[in-house]
Amino acid sequence: MAESKGTTEESVAEYYTQAFKPREYLDKHFSSFDGTDGKECVQLFIMNNLHQTLGSGAFQGKRLLDIGTGPSILSVLSASKYFSDITCSDYLEVCREELQKWVDGDPDAFDWGAYFRYVSKLEGNSSSPDDIAPRLRKSIKGVVHCDVKQSNPLCAESVDPFDVVVSSFCLELACDTPDQYRAGVGNMTSLVKHGGGLVILGDFKNNIIVETEKYADFDLNEAFLRDALVAHGCTDIEIRQVSMVDEWPCEFFHATARKV
Numbered sequence: 001m002a003e004s005k006g007t008t009e010e011s012v013a014e015y016y017t018q019a020f021k022p023r024e025y026l027d028k029h030f031s032s033f034d035g036t037d038g039k040e041c042v043q044l045f046i047m048n049n050l051h052q053t054l055g056s057g058a059f060q061g062k063r064l065l066d067i068g069t070g071p072s073i074l075s076v077l078s079a080s081k082y083f084s085d086i087t088c089s090d091y092l093e094v095c096r097e098e099l100q101k102w103v104d105g106d107p108d109a110f111d112w113g114a115y116f117r118y119v120s121k122l123e124g125n126s127s128s129p130d131d132i133a134p135r136l137r138k139s140i141k142g143v144v145h146c147d148v149k150q151s152n153p154l155c156a157e158s159v160d161p162f163d164v165v166v167s168s169f170c171l172e173l174a175c176d177t178p179d180q181y182r183a184g185v186g187n188m189t190s191l192v193k194h195g196g197g198l199v200i201l202g203d204f205k206n207n208i209i210v211e212t213e214k215y216a217d218f219d220l221n222e223a224f225l226r227d228a229l230v231a232h233g234c235t236d237i238e239i240r241q242v243s244m245v246d247e248w249p250c251e252f253f254h255a256t257a258r259k260v
């Protein structure tokens with residue numbers, strides 16, 4: 001069972017809504033990456049796993065939705081090789097603005113060059129690093145508002161379900177309780193077409209560190225996630241747990257499922 005530790009602090013979602021500065025966050029946590037020192041980190045975890053899953057051909061189609069993209073492009077980098085119609089989404093307007101800046105080619109946007117070089121290598125140099133930015137810009141068809149806690153996370157948007165829905169480290173921030181997390185899995189699944197795929201990356205330890213504050217709301221485990229996926233109509237569930245050596249205790253997981 002998932003364990004609730006109770007939250008006495010302001011919730012992560014509240015903190016983010018009021019104080020998150022995406023550009024400062026990117027400069028602080030994403031600018032030192034060069035992909036060459038082999039040190040495990042969350043960025044490598046995201047890129048390696050999505051490269052592997054989407055490159056495996058297990059999930060195919062044209063339209064992919066990424067839930068909780070944030071100001072970052074990492075969760076859609078590999079997707080842009082396989083999906084020509086990608087929708088990015090996030091709850092926070094400041095995150096959407098930062099991402100849109102990059103999509104629009106604003107010279108002040110964050111420089112993702114090191115990540116393009118890394119993904120180019122992952123793809124066996126079949127695309128040069130210089131080709132990956134235009135490939136991604138072309139495939140991103142929208143950066144839209146989303147609230148994974150709503151039964152229709154895309155809210156006002158009425159959309160056809162997607163071939164694949166991806167979400168990376170979003171439910172950790174959005175949810176304060178195991179019940180909310182379980183409902184969030186269902187809300188994501190509702191946007192997957194029948195026979196389509198759901199890919200969730202996250203942390204069973206649910207450890208979110210915002211600057212120096214640690215918001216550990218509740219632990220999850222594989223059984224809890226599997227149960228939530230089954231309850232919301234998923235099958236072919238594969239959950240891989242990856243112990244990372246990072247700055248804080250974490251138990252990253254990579255889950256894939258097919259909607260019946």
Ligand SMILES: C[S@@+](CC[C@H](N)C(=O)[O-])C[C@H]1O[C@@H](n2cnc3c(N)ncnc32)[C@H](O)[C@@H]1O
Pocket residue numbers: 013016046067068069070071072074075089090091092095146147148149167168169170171173174
């Ligand atoms: C830790 S970031 C992950 C960003 C990116 N997916 C990645 O893996 O690098 C979590 C993102 O979830 C977004 N988020 C928080 N609550 C949300 C909600 N209720 N619905 C959708 N997105 C939410 C935050 O704004 C933030 O951009």
